[in-house]
Amino acid sequence: MKAIGNNEIKLIAMDFDGTLTRHKSKLDDVCRRVLDELARRYDLLIVGASSCEWIFDQTDGYPVDIIGYYGMRFSSVKDGKFTVKRECFAPIDTQSVIRRVNSLRAELGFTSYAGETVRFYTTGIISFPVLGTKATEEERLWFDPDRTKRRDVYGAVRDAFRDYTVFIGGESSFDLVPRPYNKLHALNDYIETKKIEHSQVVYFGDAYGEGENDEHIYKSDIRFICVNDAGEFPELAKKLL
Ligand SMILES: [Mg+2]
Structure with missing residues (x-):
């Protein structure tokens, strides 16, 4: 630089x-x-x-x-x-996304969650909330404050979603952003x-x-x-x- x-x-x-x-x-x-x-x-x-x-x-x-x-x-x-x-905006294949998220949950041990397994946004961005869409704010804040839990499994999530750029987002989720954005x-x-x-x-x-x-x-x-x-x-x- x-x-x-x-x-x-x-x-x-x-x-x-x-x-x-x-x-x-x-x-x-x-x-x-x-x-x-x-x-x-x-x-x-x-x-x-x-x-x-x-x-x-x-x-x-x-x-x-x-x-x-x-x-x-x-x-x-x-x-x-x-x-x-x-x-x-980008289109979403919701069934494919849900299938891949649930398979990751099984592989990584994130099988216990509240509410929905995935959150879809109109832009085409997807959130994979590890604790589910209905987890309380307290649960979300306690889960992974230094992001190490998500860093440890980042590679697995990235590999399951090669059609997206995977970000460690919010307090306890991964954000999947459609390529090329x-x-x-x-x-x-x-x-x-x-x-x-x-x-x-x-x-x-x-x-x-x-x-x-x-x-x-x-x-x-x-x-x-x-x-x-x-x-x-x-x-x-x-x-x-
Ligand atoms: Mg920032």
């Missing part, structure tokens, strides 16, 4: 959860002020794994372009008004329309390990700044001011 001067940067792209805020929290005032300062020099873009609407809400309506759903939805804000600009794919789309090169982008992310949602960008030639705790973002970002 080549070091670049701040005057060559055009776009600051940022993950949301774990990077700008702690999980499910609102954007705080310190972070908001840093974003305001960055916005005076650069274009800003949030690239999240959850929905653009949730992210927009968590920012209390910050005027920034958002890529959501692992790169399957694009939104922007104009005159304070949130607009979905583009949505991608992922954050890097979406970021490439975005910068192509803006005529921005990889070398003019800086990305901040916290989830750059195997199976995590910033991994594709981390492994690309885009300059990646690792945020290991959301509280670090303001200090790290000030180096670009």
